[in-house]
Amino acid sequence: MNIVNARLRGREGLFQIALDGSQIAAITAQSAEVSASEGDLDAANNLVVAPFVEPHIHLDATLTAGEPNWNMSGTLFEGIERWAERKALVTHEDTKTRAKKTIDMLVDHGIQHVRTHVDVTDPTLAALKAMLEVREETRHLIDLQIVAFPQEGIESYAGGRALMEQAVELGADVVGGIPHFENTRDQGVSSIKFLMDLAERTGCLVDVHCDETDDPQSRFLEVLAEEARVRGMGARVTASHTVAMGSYDNAYCSKLFRLLKMSGINFVSCPTESIHLQGRFDSYPKRRGLTRVAEIDHAGMNVCFGQDSIVDPWYPLGNGNILRILEAGLHICHMLGYEDLKRSLDLITDNSARTLHLGERYGLEVGRPANLLILSAPDDYEMIRTQGHALVSVRHGEVLMRRTPASVQRG
Numbered sequence: 001m002n003i004v005n006a007r008l009r010g011r012e013g014l015f016q017i018a019l020d021g022s023q024i025a026a027i028t029a030q031s032a033e034v035s036a037s038e039g040d041l042d043a044a045n046n047l048v049v050a051p052f053v054e055p056h057i058h059l060d061a062t063l064t065a066g067e068p069n070w071n072m073s074g075t076l077f078e079g080i081e082r083w084a085e086r087k088a089l090v091t092h093e094d095t096k097t098r099a100k101k102t103i104d105m106l107v108d109h110g111i112q113h114v115r116t117h118v119d120v121t122d123p124t125l126a127a128l129k130a131m132l133e134v135r136e137e138t139r140h141l142i143d144l145q146i147v148a149f150p151q152e153g154i155e156s157y158a159g160g161r162a163l164m165e166q167a168v169e170l171g172a173d174v175v176g177g178i179p180h181f182e183n184t185r186d187q188g189v190s191s192i193k194f195l196m197d198l199a200e201r202t203g204c205l206v207d208v209h210c211d212e213t214d215d216p217q218s219r220f221l222e223v224l225a226e227e228a229r230v231r232g233m234g235a236r237v238t239a240s241h242t243v244a245m246g247s248y249d250n251a252y253c254s255k256l257f258r259l260l261k262m263s264g265i266n267f268v269s270c271p272t273e274s275i276h277l278q279g280r281f282d283s284y285p286k287r288r289g290l291t292r293v294a295e296i297d298h299a300g301m302n303v304c305f306g307q308d309s310i311v312d313p314w315y316p317l318g319n320g321n322i323l324r325i326l327e328a329g330l331h332i333c334h335m336l337g338y339e340d341l342k343r344s345l346d347l348i349t350d351n352s353a354r355t356l357h358l359g360e361r362y363g364l365e366v367g368r369p370a371n372l373l374i375l376s377a378p379d380d381y382e383m384i385r386t387q388g389h390a391l392v393s394v395r396h397g398e399v400l401m402r403r404t405p406a407s408v409q410r411g
């Protein structure tokens with residue numbers, strides 16, 4: 001199969017991309033627009049990119065909002081209460097059905113790589129076992145990374161350390177954490193040392209829910225970054241949320257950034273979730289409750305956007321469309337300057353792939369997997385301005401999804 005009349009990010013002109021089974025065989029410049037032969041795909045002067053990536057979602061909780069009760073205040077704390085009610089109804093099949101429905105929504109929006117956090121603070125590890133099956137059963141749609149996520153803590157939950165070890169033995173790909181939620185600062189620090197030891201020993205990646213609070217005293221990011229630096233593991237480590245950084249003063253942040261850069265760790269921000277859940281203890285002025293996305297990016301560090309929730313007790317909206325998150329994030333993070341806009345797709349493609357440590361399994365280059373998207377606009381700026389879509393998603397050299405854009409008639 002060939003894709004013709006394609007625009008590529010950062011390159012002038014039109015290109016033809018030849019797919020040879022499950023690999024990209026060639027990328028060649030076209031001297032002029034051509035008509036597509038039968039069996040080929042016509043990008044029609046629009047962008048072709050590597051698939052979108054969802055670097056942070058909780059597939060074990062999605063599609064549960066309102067069951068049995070809605071979160072009326074919209075706060076994190078009422079979300080925890082509502083989830084406790086829903087958790088009592090969770091079954092193996094229920095978890096799998098909801099996760100697969102959500103994966104279909106992600107696929108419909110051009111996502112082919114997903115990292116999901118799965119709550120392992122459960123003596124039966126029920127959600128993890130369900131998600132390990134989902135990982136196998138959806139391989140034709142997505143590559144799924146599973147994070148062993150200790151929602152109720154590693155040190156402050158009975159048997160928390162053993163459950164994390166068991167989750168990795170069962171097949172979790174990534175070790176998680178939640179140091180700011182542990183009962184004490186000391187427990188937060190020891191939880192990070194424990195989870196970094198576990199990852200180092202087993203070869204797992206690391207993705208920690210880190211400082212997801214407006215409390216400027218929540219400073220576990222420095223602990224995670226230093227552990228990553230000393231162990232030389234930065235490229236394999238991700239700090240998710242880090243929203244307390246939005247409340248740190250600049251003097252502390254300037255010292256912190258030096259360490260963050262030396263550590264080489266990755267960052268995930270979930271802008272729609274954070275703008276909704278944070279700032280809840282403020283009157284006015286209200287903080288945005290996000291990490292310093294623009295500053296991290298402009299300092300040359302790796303940062304990307306994720307959805308976090310889709311229709312769960314913490315966040316009632318979402319439809320799988322990561323471009324919606326990108327548009328919101330660019331607004332919230334003061335990133336509508338043209339320099340930011342013209343490379344904005346980095347935040348849901350290349351940066352996210354680097355966070356997931358995909359290496360040569362990702363990217364529009366000869367010899368890499370024949371996974372790609374045809375988008376509805378010719379460049380990053382027009383994709384954001386027109387609220388564009390992924391029109392075609394190709395995986396393993398086959399069309400996985402086609403979207404017909406809405407048409408408008410006048411008169």
Ligand code: FE2
Nearest residue numbers: 058117209308
């Ligand atoms: Fe999360």
